[in-house]
Amino acid sequence: GQNIDQPTEMTATEGAIVQINCTYQTSGFNGLFWYQQHAGEAPTFLSYNVLDGLEEKGRFSSFLSRSKGYSYLLLKELQMKDSASYLCAVPDSNYQLIWGAGTKLIIKP
């Protein structure tokens, strides 16, 4: 079967670094997506990884290990506006996304 696991909630301090983990099980692999969703709003695309390694995009980086079925999103220099849910998703065998339940990130001053 296919499954995605993420922590339900994390808390971090403004200015710090936080790592949000995602583990997945799929019958094949066609990349992994990260989206950000602020409360009451729509998800917005953050990153896409299809090869192993770290992809850096400003304060946000995303890492993938296909052999371990593992990814993480690294957020640096945290700002209050980073308080949101972070969603991990992978395509299924029909090339439609399967989504994790999301990790709610709470940033404290």
Add this chain to the structure above:
Amino acid sequence: IAGITQAPTSQILAAGRRMTLRCTQDMRHNAMYWYRQDLGLGLRLIHYSNTAGTTGKGEVPDGYSVSRANTDDFPLTLASAVPSQTSVYFCASSVGTTGANVLTFGAGSRLTVL
């Protein structure tokens, strides 16, 4: 402003009533999707359309129907609403013809079935 428009934003509906959620995009994206989002669960795909004129069933299609008569519009119909269909519904689209592409989401429609 280019993007996806969903209507209504919010609706309270009596059980047994018929309801259509509207979704229109002006980006000329090929594929469109309907998801529902419930507390504690990930987004779940209801129906999708890879190109105009075609539709497919997602993970939770029962009780819902869709049509894709043209590129821009992708309405979702609940034929006879039930309380378990209380949810936030998101319409999304992608340039690519499968879900394994970057999705652009509408603002969502919050539906309460009593």
